Amino acid sequence: MSSILYKALLPTPTIDSAPFWAGCNQEILLLQHCADCNTRFYFPRRLCPACGGQRLDWEPSAGTGTIFSFSEVRVSFFGPEWNTELPYTVVLIDLDEGPRMLSRLVGGDRSQVKIGDRVKVFFVETENQKLPFFTL
Structure with a gap:
């Protein structure tokens, strides 16, 4: 895939997600962790989705998991410039x-x-x- 096409996927880091994206740049997959209930979660947010706690930190993930579901995309949703990228596979990963x-x-x-x-x-x-x- 050409880097110009990835521009459509580039994040706009927020105060909540900036540590996640900084970790990615160091090739470390970071997950948020709630110190109140010991829940690890993704995607980055300000409150724990399990207990509403605010004592959140970041922990490195092993970066491994199991495919829960997947879909092969054969139609460009980003316009004709993405046609050269088809097909691609979207996955839901259980980390x-x-x-x-x-x-x-x-x-x-x-x-x-x-x-x-x-x-x-x-x-x-x-x-x-x-x-x-x-990757598999």
Whole structure:
């Protein structure tokens, strides 16, 4: 995939998500952790989704998990300039630490993907930002 097309995926870090994106740039997948109830969660936010706690910190994830679901995208939702990227595979990953994460599966073997397959995070850089995708 060309880096120009990844521009559509680039985040706009907020005060809540900036540590996550900084971790990605160091090739570390970070998850938020609630010190009140010990819940780990994704996506970044200000309050724990389990207990509403505000004592949140960041912990590195192993970056491994299991495919919960996937879909192969064959129609460009971003216009004709994305046609060269088709097809691509969107995945829901159950990370080993518990949270479920939406991402993209990359690699030549993605056509063999099955629910339950094990995956590992793989960082792809564009415009000075690394994005967390996954490989089988």
